[in-house]
Amino acid sequence: MAGRRSEAGFAPEILRSSSSILLRPDEQTFAAMLTGWADQQTARGLVQTTIQPRLDLVRHFQAFVNDYPWKWTAGDLEDFMTEQGGRKIAASTARTYQSSIRLFLDFVCDPRYEWTSVCERLFGDHPVQICFDWNTRIHTQDYEGRPQRRSLTxxxxxxxxxxxxxxxxxxxxxxxxxxxxxxxxxxxxxxxxxxxxxxxxxxxxxxxxxxxxxxxxxxxxxxxxxxxxxxxxxxxxxxxxxxxxxxxxxxxxxxxxxxxxxxxxxxxxxxxxxxxxxxxxxxxxxxxxxxxxxxxxxxxxxxxxxxxxxxxxxxxxxxxxxxxxxxxxxxxxxxxxxxxxxxTSVSSDFRTRTLRNVLDAGMAEALTQKEAIS
Missing domain, CATH: 1.10.443.10 (Intergrase catalytic core)
Known part of the structure; x- marks a missing residue:
């Protein structure tokens, strides 16, 4: 166990590095979870410009729910996304929000980091995954940008x-x-x-x-x-x-x-x-x-x-x-x-020329075959 305590994101190690007495255990545990998640992502080689927006999104979600990860439910996620939908965010942005929450919960629910054990001991409850295929956006197409965006003629x-x-x-x-x-x-x-x-x-x-x-x-x-x-x-x-x-x-x-x-x-x-x-x-x-x-x-x-x-x-x-x-x-x-x-958004002129070239080539081949037969 001593070796595992040095792992990035390991719960007991992070809590031990803070005050030995948790005056606000819910806030301090949540903050330690975010610190552990950031450490784990850094250890994976992710850059700060990727890590920080994820942390900010999870903090935003916690403030919206007004409760902590061991109390989050699938209904909380749906309420959160419904509110974001009122801001008319893009599908890719909505997926990014849900992905950040999913990844954070994957981390704190992983028994290897022992966050579930810590929450059981402190709060009598533990975090669970709330992001599923049936309540999150799925990637159904390669491009989800605005259709009006295009190349210039x-x-x-x-x-x-x-x-x-x-x-x-x-x-x-x-x-x-x-x-x-x-x-x-x-x-x-x-x-x-x-x-x-x-x-x-x-x-x-x-x-x-x-x-x-x-x-x-x-x-x-x-x-x-x-x-x-x-x-x-x-x-x-x-x-x-x-x-x-x-x-x-x-x-x-x-x-x-x-x-x-x-x-x-x-x-x-x-x-x-x-x-x-x-x-x-x-x-x-x-x-x-x-x-x-x-x-x-x-x-x-x-x-x-x-x-x-x-x-x-x-x-x-x-x-x-x-x-x-x-x-x-x-x-x-x-x-x-x-x-x-x-x-690639080739112009209609290009497609017309391409079609014409194919048709002309086919016609020339047919004429060659006809002459050969005769």
Whole structure:
């Protein structure tokens, strides 16, 4: 037993580390449970940005129920989710809430951590699992985002980028100091599309993240982009991947930004962030989001269109241009082809051309066979 006391999340060890006399045993036990759960998740290699929201959600649920885990019931969960439903949360958000509660109860109900024994001794009761298939949301489809979110057509994308360029010119001609941040953001959005990046991925880029591709020397020192802040899996560390440069214009855009504009930020010399801000070393995602929303509204795009739609557009346009789906999957860092297919919203023109090509090929084959017979 002595060896087990050092295990992350082990109940007696955590309670022993606090006061020997529990003045408020219910509050202190609940707090110790959360500490143990956090330790257990840390031991599993999960990052704090995953752990902390889970802890906050469980605290929120406890405050809603106004009771402690050894008193929670399935009805409490249903009441809680009914209230959250009134806020019109997304299906994926609701599942995240339920998953946090389920995982916490899996932890405290696991006899290996002895929380059930502690609760029996202190309260004459113990926690039980209250999340089941019949009272929680199940994952019935691959994509549960808002249907209005989609890729941009090529015309829409060009319209957005042209507007961004025009806005930079307008601000610069009027001697508005905001022209330089506008230039930065316009370039950042073009790079996000050119490499199919998520917002955090392109926001966190550094100068050193580009390298040469010996198989595409025409792209010079920007033939490949090394993404270091890719989306993590199950709370792990950010995933890395390399994205090959496809569009020649993206190299020119980057070279111009680095050579002519980036250095004009006073903060640029403090680090190697590709997108420095006026006051700190790196522009924040909120500022990029506000800029995108403003330009989106000014060109009349739907409000559901956000920076992530640039990534959708990248996938769609590559598929339309005939790139192999497996290549596209590797470029955007999807583990499964089904994930890439979700992002693909090929235009009706592309589908019409594809159908026409198939029909024409079939007709040509039929004519060849007919001539052979005759």
């Amino acid at each position: 090529r015309i829409e994308l060009q319209k957005l980028f042209d507007h961004a360029d025009d806005e930079v010119i307008r601000l610069r001609k009027s001697n508005n100091k905001g022209w330089l941040p506008a230039q930065r953001d316009a370039t950042a959005f073009k790079v996000a599309y050119a490499f199919g990046l998520r917002r955090r991925e392109f926001q966190m880029l550094d100068l050193e993240d580009f390298g040469s591709n010996p198989h595409a020397p025409e792209f010079r020192d920007k033939g490949v982009l090394y993404v270091r802040w890719g989306k993590a899996i199950k709370g792990g560390a950010p995933r890395r991947r390399s994205v090959l440069t496809i569009f020649p214009w993206s190299v020119d855009v980057l070279d111009e930004w680095v050579a002519d504009y980036r250095r004009q930020f006073a903060t640029a010399a403090r680090g190697s962030a590709l997108w420095p801000s006026e006051r700190v070393g790196r522009v924040g995602p909120e500022a990029l989001g506000r800029r995108f929303a403003g330009w989106r509204d000014e060109v009349g795009l739907p409000t559901e269109i956000g920076p992530h739609c640039l990534r959708h557009s990248y996938v769609t346009h590559l598929i339309e241009d005939g790139y192999d789906p497996r290549f596209v999957q590797e470029q955007v860092g999807h583990s499964h082809a089904s994930s890439t297919s979700i992002y």
